Every structure is written in structure tokens, then in C-alpha cells.
Amino acid sequence: MARSERQVAIEVxxxxxxxxxxxxxxxxxxxxxxxxxxxxxxxxxxFRTGDILTITPRTTLVVLRTVAGWEGPVC
Structure with missing residues (x-):
């Protein structure tokens, strides 16, 4: 199967x-x-919208990140 990209939610x-x-x-x-x-x-x-945000080194965010290597359909 071909590898595809998928967005996953992670905390960074x-x-x-x-x-x-x-x-x-x-x-x-x-x-x-x-x-x-x-x-x-x-x-x-x-951001793409032109907005800006300032964060500190201690800021924790949940982001959607595109990752490669997922195979097959997602159920």
C-alpha cells in the first residue's frame, strides 16, 4: 500500500x-x-490569516500536525 499523510493531534x-x-x-x-x-x-x-500570537517557552499547545507514513484506510 502507498504511504499517505494524515493529521494527528499532539501536545507540544x-x-x-x-x-x-x-x-x-x-x-x-x-x-x-x-x-x-x-x-x-x-x-x-x-498565521496564514495575518494574525500573530506570542508564546512563552512554558506554553503548551495541542496542535494538528501532518505526518507521513500512514497506510490503509482510517476507520
Missing amino acids: GGGSLRRGDVIQVGGQSMAVVDICHLTGGAKLIA
Whole structure:
């Protein structure tokens, strides 16, 4: 069977956030397009919508991340 991509929900710390991750902010799904490092370990997150969010190194988020390697149908 061919390998396919699938989005999975995982919990990540502020340091593990990646471009392409999708998080919910105010009930709206927002895709991360850029991450800028700020002093003190904080990060400025830019979204596809043009909105921004600042997080600290201690911030924990649940993100949808696209991963490869899933085989077969999902039940």
C-alpha cells in the first residue's frame, strides 16, 4: 500500500512548534506560517490569516500536525 499523510493531534511545548502546525485560537483553526524567536525564549507565531500570537517557552499547545507514513484506510 502507498504511504499517505494524515493529521494527528499532539501536545507540544513552545519550543516544538513547527511551520505548518494548526492550532485552535478562540475556536478558530489557524495554520502557522512563520515563527520568530524573541528575547527570553519567547516566540512570535504568525498565521496564514495575518494574525500573530506570542508564546512563552512554558506554553503548551495541542496542535494538528501532518505526518507521513500512514497506510490503509482510517476507520
